[in-house]
Amino acid sequence: MDLRNRRGVITGAGSGIGRELAVEFGRRGGDLLLVGRRQETLDETAELVRSAGGAASILELDVTAPGAAERIQAAAASPDLLVNNAGNVRAGRLDELPESDIHAMIDLNLTAPILLTRSLLGPLRAAGSDRGSIILNISSGIALVGMPFYTVYAATKSGIAHFGEALRRELHGTGVHVATAYPGATATPMMDSSTAGEDLGFGRRPVEDVVADVLAALESGAHEINTALPTRRKMQDLNVTDPLAVDAALAPRLGALEEATREHRSM
Known part of the structure; x- marks a missing residue:
């Protein structure tokens, strides 16, 4: 995939992975609409x-609000x-x-991106028949x-993640490249309220490294992009072959994991 000179929309662009993706697409000459809830952080990302050499406009908007997809x-x-990219988390029993x-997570992490993708599918298809277009959904290693x-x-x-997989097959041959990224724990403001670390399987990677991996994978034509650390990759592989072994491995650490994630909330 050619990532240069993209005209695009990035949600959750005010911080974290969304901001870093915006900067890197800007470095490649992108002309971006940055969408998020806070004007101040969007202004910072736009600058x-x-x-970095790109162009940016901003749209201060809660993407879960009625009519948000149409406004974008x-x-x-x-x-x-x-x-x-926009997402939120609340850990706990x-x-x-x-x-x-519960509704906030479903609305922002799932419903909003589905509705936005539906609204933009016409122009994305049109671009797909020209130079090819890209839909990148930011999932999570917790999907694996x-x-x-959680x-x-x-x-x-x-x-x-399964929305993206199904859509990829639905759009086969249209020139619309649908990719899903599965970041592990990443050093962003979203993780600040969690104290779970490497010992509990939540070793953080710098956001710059995660985004570099995502863009390199996109350029190579990948559809499924996993940026997890090797320790989490082992757990993911084991979860495919022997999920009950993962249950057994996690069981002795349940108390510590609950305590470390008790205040994990990014809403």
């Missing part, structure tokens, strides 16, 4: 994109790139999660190994 569609200029947090205390988050991230 970084322009400093109206603001996007013939996009050939869509990055569904399922029976202790507030209903509002469902971790305790039940709803795992459901939403597994959902967006």
